[in-house]
Amino acid sequence: MQSLSHVEALAGLGLEGDWRAQGRPGSARQVSLISREFIDSIATYMGVDGIDPALLRRNLLVSGINLNALRHQYFQIGGAIFQATALCHPCGRMEQALGEGAVAAMLGYGGLCARVLRSGRIAVGDTLQPLAEEALPGLLS
Template sequence: MNTQQRLFSRYISELRPGTLQWIGLRPAHKTDMRLTDHVNALKGLGLEGDHRCSKTPGSARQVTLISTEYIQQIAHFSGIPNIKPATLRRNLVVSGINLNAMRYQQFTIGDALFEATALCHPCARIERALGRGAVAAMLGHGGLCCKILISGTIKIGDAVIPVMPHNL
């Protein structure tokens, strides 16, 4: 466990569970997202039906997630009200949990176990979708990249539950 993992894991037990609010799949690169109310999370691959699932098995970026709270911050900083989750091209939208505190930590959604691996930074294409200044508005609010450690079905309304590390 690295220093940051150790630091963040000290507080994992203090996080309240969140809720999965939205699921979006990207069938192919640069195509419209397909919304669904449930999906299979596949260990080491990604979400069934998402193009990342077949790209690089074992990648630390199998799934991307963002919070409704971050979307509200992006809307505030960009001056664009009512940003739709599909515009931001993240797979999962959660609410009620501090994503920054989830970095390097494991959590469950439904039957699946995830591990947050890194911040999910915005790409320049977001400026085409939201306009000039969108990247600046998203900095620090782009969400997290995750990998799937245990396969399972996830569905809208499932709790997002932090998992205490065993080696504390």
């Protein structure tokens, strides 16, 4: 995992440099997001003071929004537009990364998967803005 100050989101692929962007174009899991609030909840359930976001293997860290409520919605971060596709469920790797009980602690707090509809630059400090479907003419097909 790398922590970057900015990255280019590539329509139909994912994030530049991420292994998923080399895979199946059009995948519903091109980008994964997790919120600071979800990480704090996971840490509480694990009984630890904090968790390094890199251990959770999600692409983007956001805050101030309930990602579960964003499922199947559209949103913009920086110059890129995304469609939230599915909840990002924890896998068995989380038990190795965080310890016993990690999968149970992450249930409902694993984050969100999305596809990139419009390419654009994303930078640390950019806000996540929900978008109405009507505001996306030409992007939906």
